[in-house]
Amino acid sequence: MPGTNAANIENRPQRVIPKILFLPFALAFLLLLFTGNALAEEEALIYKNARDRMVRTQIKSRGISDPATLRAMESVPRHLFVPEALVPHAYDDRPLPIGYGQTISQPYIVAYMTEIVQPKPQQRILEIGTGSGYQAAILAETGVSVYTVEIIPELAKNASERLSRLGYGGIQVKSGDGYFGWEKYAPYDAIVVTAAAEYIPPPLLVQLKDGGRMVIPVGSPFFVQTLMLVEKHGKETVTRSLMPVRFVPFRRAE
Numbered sequence: 001m002p003g004t005n006a007a008n009i010e011n012r013p014q015r016v017i018p019k020i021l022f023l024p025f026a027l028a029f030l031l032l033l034f035t036g037n038a039l040a041e042e043e044a045l046i047y048k049n050a051r052d053r054m055v056r057t058q059i060k061s062r063g064i065s066d067p068a069t070l071r072a073m074e075s076v077p078r079h080l081f082v083p084e085a086l087v088p089h090a091y092d093d094r095p096l097p098i099g100y101g102q103t104i105s106q107p108y109i110v111a112y113m114t115e116i117v118q119p120k121p122q123q124r125i126l127e128i129g130t131g132s133g134y135q136a137a138i139l140a141e142t143g144v145s146v147y148t149v150e151i152i153p154e155l156a157k158n159a160s161e162r163l164s165r166l167g168y169g170g171i172q173v174k175s176g177d178g179y180f181g182w183e184k185y186a187p188y189d190a191i192v193v194t195a196a197a198e199y200i201p202p203p204l205l206v207q208l209k210d211g212g213r214m215v216i217p218v219g220s221p222f223f224v225q226t227l228m229l230v231e232k233h234g235k236e237t238v239t240r241s242l243m244p245v246r247f248v249p250f251r252r253a254e
């Protein structure tokens with residue numbers, strides 16, 4: 001047919017859409033961006049308020065006074081460490097389930113265990129029982145290097161991803177039986193054990209620095225246990241009972 005050859009089609013003038021027509025779309029996009037941002041900011045503020053209230057009513061009021069610990073508890077977004085359905089309860093005065101039969105400890109206990117090991121910037125701290133990664137993040141906020149071991153591989157993987165996503169990529173997470181500690185980075189200035197053991201695993205004592213402190217719940221899994229503070233002085237260890245607690249059991253790899 002005349003006039004329908006390829007050359008003609010290619011040369012057909014393009015229909016020009018006036019630039020002005022894009023304006024409403026650009027405006028709508030910007031509006032979405034701003035309201036999205038404003039909503040996110042408002043949400044962050046709501047959680048910040050919940051956190052400040054948690055620190056005031058559950059932590060300071062019970063005698064925790066170490067500034068680094070309080071600052072850490074005020075800044076780590078605990079609601080991002082719990083399952084989605086439990087987010088409204090993230091700042092409640094209690095432990096919460098995190099799947100696989102495990103729990104994230106009560107905020108007060110996390111603060112207590114942090115304060116008692118007296119973390120100082122540049123120190124190395126080993127945690128046994130990563131769980132959600134919350135205690136590890138709190139320790140990291142005080143400026144120490146954190147090494148944490150979790151026996152349930154799925155929890156270790158999730159915690160590691162969560163910690164990187166939230167800017168705590170410096171925390172080293174290992175999946176394995178924490179009974180043996182983590183020899184590679186030993187000795188540690190402090191060790192925090194967040195599962196209840198029947199006795200203090202000897203390898204952990206070996207990996208504790210001279211003058212170092214370990215906090216560990218000791219006792220039978222199905223009863224109230226005792227939170228213990230262990231201080232290492234050369235070949236001697238000084239052990240002190242701190243308070244009755246209830247933790248999930250320290251498990252052993254089969």
Ligand code: SAH
Nearest residue numbers: 129131132134135150151178194195250251
């Ligand atoms: N610190 C955690 C609390 C986790 S509960 C938090 O902040 O969320 C205790 C954790 O210890 C559980 O995840 C459990 O799987 C883990 N655990 C129990 N026995 C262990 C062992 N031998 N080695 C390493 N982790 C262990």
